[in-house]
Amino acid sequence: MKSTKGLLLSAIILFAVLFFAFTKNTGHENKLVNQKQKLLTTIGALLEEQHYSPKNINDAFSKQVFKKYLEDLDADKTLFLQSDINSLKKYETNIDDEIHGADIKFEPAVKQVYDKRITEVMNLYKEILSKPFDFTTDESIVLDADKLTYPSDEKDWKDRWRKKLKYYTLERYSDLLELKEKNKLDTSVNKSDAQLEKEAREKILKIVDRTYTRNKITNTEDELFNKFVNTITNQMDPHTDYFPPVEKREFDERMSGRFYGIGALLTEADGVIKIASISPGGAAWKSGELMANDIILKVAQGTAEPVDVAGYDVTDAVKLIRGGKGTEVRLTIKKQDGTIKVISIMRDEIVLDEVFARSAIVKNGNDKIGYIFLPDFYADFDRPNGARCSDDVAREVEKLKAEDVKGIVLDLRMNGGGSLYEVVQMVGMFVGHGPVVQVRDRNGKSTVLSDNNHSVIYDGPLAVMVNEGSASASEIFAAAIQDYKRGIIVGSTSTFGKGTVQKNVPVGKALDMFSGKTEFGALKLTFQKFYRINGGSTQLKGVTPDIVLPDYYDFMKIREKDNPDALPWDEIAKSTYQSWQKGTMNFDNIIKKENEEIKTDWNFKLIKDNTQWLSKNLESPVELNIEKYKQQQKLLHSTNTQIGKLSKLENEMNVEVSTLDKGKFYNNPDKSKGERYQRWLKDIKTDLYISQTVKIVSEMVAGSSSTTVSK
Numbered sequence: 193m194k195s196t197k198g199l200l201l202s203a204i205i206l207f208a209v210l211f212f213a214f215t216k217n218t219g220h221e222n223k224l225v226n227q228k229q230k231l232l233t234t235i236g237a238l239l240e241e242q243h244y245s246p247k248n249i250n251d252a253f254s255k256q257v258f259k260k261y262l263e264d265l266d267a268d269k270t271l272f273l274q275s276d277i278n279s280l281k282k283y284e285t286n287i288d289d290e291i292h293g294a295d296i297k298f299e300p301a302v303k304q305v306y307d308k309r310i311t312e313v314m315n316l317y318k319e320i321l322s323k324p325f326d327f328t329t330d331e332s333i334v335l336d337a338d339k340l341t342y343p344s345d346e347k348d349w350k351d352r353w354r355k356k357l358k359y360y361t362l363e364r365y366s367d368l369l370e371l372k373e374k375n376k377l378d379t380s381v382n383k384s385d386a387q388l389e390k391e392a393r394e395k396i397l398k399i400v401d402r403t404y405t406r407n408k409i410t411n412t413e414d415e416l417f418n419k420f421v422n423t424i425t426n427q428m429d430p431h432t433d434y435f436p437p438v439e440k441r442e443f444d445e446r447m448s449g450r451f452y453g454i455g456a457l458l459t460e461a462d463g464v465i466k467i468a469s470i471s472p473g474g475a476a477w478k479s480g481e482l483m484a485n486d487i488i489l490k491v492a493q494g495t496a497e498p499v500d501v502a503g504y505d506v507t508d509a510v511k512l513i514r515g516g517k518g519t520e521v522r523l524t525i526k527k528q529d530g531t532i533k534v535i536s537i538m539r540d541e542i543v544l545d546e547v548f549a550r551s552a553i554v555k556n557g558n559d560k561i562g563y564i565f566l567p568d569f570y571a572d573f574d575r576p577n578g579a580r581c582s583d584d585v586a587r588e589v590e591k592l593k594a595e596d597v598k599g600i601v602l603d604l605r606m607n608g609g610g611s612l613y614e615v616v617q618m619v620g621m622f623v624g625h626g627p628v629v630q631v632r633d634r635n636g637k638s639t640v641l642s643d644n645n646h647s648v649i650y651d652g653p654l655a656v657m658v659n660e661g662s663a664s665a666s667e668i669f670a671a672a673i674q675d676y677k678r679g680i681i682v683g684s685t686s687t688f689g690k691g692t693v694q695k696n697v698p699v700g701k702a703l704d705m706f707s708g709k710t711e712f713g714a715l716k717l718t719f720q721k722f723y724r725i726n727g728g729s730t731q732l733k734g735v736t737p738d739i740v741l742p743d744y745y746d747f748m749k750i751r752e753k754d755n756p757d758a759l760p761w762d763e764i765a766k767s768t769y770q771s772w773q774k775g776t777m778n779f780d781n782i783i784k785k786e787n788e789e790i791k792t793d794w795n796f797k798l799i800k801d802n803t804q805w806l807s808k809n810l811e812s813p814v815e816l817n818i819e820k821y822k823q824q825q826k827l828l829h830s831t832n833t834q835i836g837k838l839s840k841l842e843n844e845m846n847v848e849v850s851t852l853d854k855g856k857f858y859n860n861p862d863k864s865k866g867e868r869y870q871r872w873l874k875d876i877k878t879d880l881y882i883s884q885t886v887k888i889v890s891e892m893v894a895g896s897s898s899t900t901v902s903k
Contacts (some may be wrong), residue, residue, distance in 0.1 A: 228296055228417055231712050234699055235421055235434060236291035243428050244634045245759055253427060254287035258298070262422040264308060265416075267337060270356055271313065274342040274350050276305050283324050291424065299420045303413060314404050316353055321397045324389055325358045327818035349689035357396060358816055364392035366822060405503040429718050430755045431692055432760045434699075436713040440525040452539040453514040454521065456482060457864065458506050464488075465501050465509045469864040474538040482525065482535060483891030489532070490524035499525055502844045515539050543775065546868065549581060551588040551853070552876055553595055554886045555846040559893055561886045562592030562600040563847075563876065569618075569665035570727045581610070582617035589621070589650050599653035599889035601882065605683070609664025610643070612693060612722070619672045623655060623680070627767045629668045630723040631693055640725075640767050651774045653892035654679030655885050658737060660745045663688035663752075667730040668722060674735065675726050678772040680779055680892065682885045683737040684745065689733030689752035692759060693720035721759065727766040731759055739888060741790060741881055742800035744835055747807035782891050795838045795880065802831050804836075844877040845886070 240246050247253055262280070266272050270576065283298035334340055343349035368388040378772050384390070418436050425432045455474015459466050465488040467476075476482045491512040492498035501509050513521055516539065523535045551564045559619040566585060572578025585602075592600060609885045610617075612629075620643025622633040656679055658669050667687050673679045700712035723729050732753045752758045790796050815821045849857050857873065860866030876882055 194269060205490060210217075213728060215540075224413075225296070227607040227712075229293070231699065232291055232296065232421065232424075233293050234712070235425065235475055235715060238697055238699075238715055238717060239425065239427070239428055239432070242634075242697070242717055242719055243432065245429075249288045249291055251285040251288060253378070254285050254289075256427050257286045257424055259448070260427065261299075261302070261420055263337075264419060264423055265302070266342075268335070268356070269337050269340045269342050270349075270352050271309050271344055272305065273309075273346065274344050276309070277342055280305065287424075299417055302420075303416055305485045306411075306416065309517075310404065313353070316350065317357060317400050317404075318397065320350075320354050320357050321361075321393045321400075323466045325361055325393070327358075327362060327365070327389075327816065327821075329817060330820070331355070331816045332813035333816060335359075336811050348667050355816065357400070359814060360396045360400070361389070361392045362816060362818065362821055364395050365678060366818065366825070367746065368392055368584055400525050402503055406505060406508075409503055410508055425715065427586050427757060428732050429759050430752070430757055431690065431694055431716070432718045433716045434694075434713065437709065452517040452519075453510075453542050454482075454537045455542050456537065458488070458509060458513075460504075460506045460509075462729050465504060465506065471542070471865070473864055474542060475537050479537050482523075482537075483528070485528055485888045487526040488523055489526055490714060492522040492524075494520040494522065498522065517541060526736040530696060546865065549588050550869075550872070551592055551850065552873060553592065553597060553848050553850065554601075554876070554882070555848070556886050556890045559599070559890045560595060560597045561889050561893075562589075562597035563603065563882065563886070564588045564592070564600060565603045565605055565872075568607060569614045569669075571611035571614050580614060580617075582614050582621065586621055591852050592649065594852075595850050598893045599654075600650060600657070601655050601657060601885050601889055603657045603882070604666040604670065605657050605659040605881075606661035607663070607666040608661065608688075609690065612665060612668070615647060615665040615668045616641050616643050619643060619669055621649045622673065623772065624648045626676075626723045627769050628672050630725065630727075630764065630767055631720045632723065632764060633720050638723075638764055643805050648774075653889050653894070653896060655889045656681050657881065657885050658683035658687050658735065660686075660688060660744060660748070660750055661872055662735075663690040664692075667691070667735050670735045670737075671724040671726075671730060674738065675724055676769065676772045677779065680783060680888060681735065681737040681741060682881075682888060684740060684743045685740055686736050686751070687730070687734035688750075689730060689732045689734035689758075691721055691723070691761075692718045693722055694718050718759075721762075723764050725767040725769050728763045738779070739786045739790070739885060742796050742803065743881070744799070744803055744839065746800070747803050778895075779892075782888065782895060786888055786891075788885075799835055799838050802835050806831055806835075817844065840878045841880055845883055847873060847877045849873065 228262065236249060240249060258280075262272060262277060277321075278296070280301060283301060285296055286294065290298060308388060343352055362630055365388060368391060369385070372383070372388065414436075418434065421434045423432050454476040455467040455471040456476040457471070459468040467482055467486045467488070469484055470477050471483060488501055488509065490498035490500050492511065493512075499512060501512065513523075515521060519539050521537055521539060523537065525533050525535055527533060547570065549564060549566045551562060554561045554563055555723065564585060566581060568581065570579060570581050572580070577883050590602070612631075616628045623643075624647060625642065625644050627640045627642045629641050630638055631641060654673070656673055658670050658681060662670065662683070667690065670681050670687065674681050694716045696714045697713050697717050700710045702710055721731060734751065802848060806828070815824050825888040857869045860869065
């Protein structure tokens with residue numbers, strides 16, 4: 193009995209020693225695996241328990257994730273072979289099990305194949321680009337990946353890469369030939385066609401090599417896993433996104449218009465990150481050691497090991513340079529004289545005021561029409577005095593009223609939305625007390641959101657500009673103005689069509705008691721849908737403007753309705769509200785007159801015809817025979833050029849800024865920022881769509897029985 197116990201004890205000790213040795217060597221790896229498993233199951237639970245309309249996470253869902261993740265990693269189907277897809281098929285119906293707690297096997301298996309193919313691709317494109325291309329053969333390339341299958345074998349894969357690189361080189365070669373033709377009397381550029389073809393290949397090699405080198409650097413194991421998680425969240429709907437900690441910080445910065453950095457504008461050229469300009473008063477300016485055109489070689493967080501940023505793009509470099517207030521970033525800089533220097537800078541607060549609302553005044557005959565540009569419905573809720581778009585727009589309105597404008601244009605083109613609270617406040621400023629939007633949760637409970645805090649600050653003629661990029665909060669604002677008959681909505685055939693509401697749900701344990709930061713970042717989760725006060729949803733359908741102006745993007749597949757994972761359109765009961773009562777002007781006559789004129793307007797008719805033609809022809813295969821390519825591109829370029837010319841006025845409008853803004857535009861201490869403001873002003877002067885909308889507002893002014901503006 194004692195002998196048996198002794199053997200058992202020895203076995204236990206031996207097992208413990210082996211176990212300790214194993215865990216010592218693999219403890220870090222197991223920790224990472226456990227973190228990923230925890231993240232995945234947490235995300236899955238949040239999707240199932242809190243998403244507005246969750247799909248069943250089952251085998252069918254798993255198949256969708258499988259297909260989409262591989263497509264996301266290989267957008268043009270030139271990385272994976274069909275045999276790679278077949279080898280991964282065994283995981284096709286297991287992803288739902290992994291989300292529910294099973295061991296994670298699919299994503300690591302993909303990573304293994306991905307790394308192998310990336311290495312092979314980097315050898316392949318170098319081999320292909322080492323030899324001249326024959327641009328006299330008749331062949332073409334299909335660029336629409338939806339029309340392609342994965343390469344059937346290695347021969348097919350290599351041929352697809354050959355055509356892809358031939359296409360890239362042909363673009364560059366054709367440009368060089370055109371340049372040679374224009375400068376044929378200049379002997380310094382009189383190279384042979386063979387030399388130009390070689391130059392084109394070398395340029396493409398440099399670009400492709402930089403791209404794939406950057407991919408190897410940035411597409412780490414964690415990065416690919418984060419993409420996998422985002423593929424899962426996006427299967428629920430296009431706006432449910434996972435933000436790892438760094439991405440969450442970037443999202444918060446974009447919403448608030450504030451971040452902590454060094455106060456320098458970066459640019460990327462030939463694979464290196466350079467300082468483009470220094471902001472006066474910022475941390476870099478105060479250090480006195482950074483200058484424009486300095487090259488950033490490495491970035492270190494305090495005393496940590498520096499990261500070599502060779503091959504990084506600007507976005508990735510900025511992520512490393514930004515951080516917490518008062519924290520140290522150490523930059524290894526190559527000065528213009530070739531010396532290398534390590535510069536320590538303490539991060540400080542930077543306000544991105546260029547992303548805030550701004551205004552101008554357009555003179556149209558005897559009328560002065562105010563113009564307000566709002567790029568986002570931003571809000572900084574972390575600070576009592578943080579930027580709020582409703583406050584900023586109110587200030588711009590007051591500036592314009594002081595200049596005695598007769599009407600206002602509010603430009604929400606390409607405004608992707610933002611804070612639901614802010615848009616409710618903004619509608620109140622133009623409409624007064626009353627319902628603005630309805631929201632419904634996953635249980636079918638509806639709530640009416642109203643602004644009962646604001647009195648009307650402006651009651652004159654109002655037009656709101658929208659386009660395909662106007663989404664979410666922009667659509668709420670435009671819809672409310674339209675439903676109240678408060679103003680006229682002007683823009684493309686419909687807005688984006690995002691009728692869903694998101695909230696940020698922290699994922700993982702809190703890192704401290706104050707910042708709200710968590711170990712895994714956050715899930716931006718769709719938990720409500722919003723509806724117009726007339727009961728209709730903006731989801732998929734968007735807002736149809738009162739006056740439709742054809743534009744470049746009208747026939748492009750960029751709206752919500754073009755995404756197969758988008759939630760459906762529906763409607764609920766109408767809210768109780770009264771139309772705008774101020775004044776007796778009838779918009780219907782102006783709307784009818786303008787729409788009839790636009791249908792026969794030569795500029796807008798050509799823009800519409802050209803964009804329809806482009807939308808069809810952009811999907812056609814591209815010719816790789818140089819003569820046929822030139823003919824094809826000539827048509828595309830001439831059409832694009834014509835649209836560009838048609839969208840610009842030949843004669844500039846008379847545009848100026850308010851008295852209060854002259855310092856910001858013309859005497860800005862940050863010279864580069866002042867120049868950007870002036871370029872923005874110059875763009876307004878030739879914008880066909882602003883001109884047309886100003887004309888509409890002038891007609892509203894003329895047709896109004898009362899042009900008195902609230903003071």
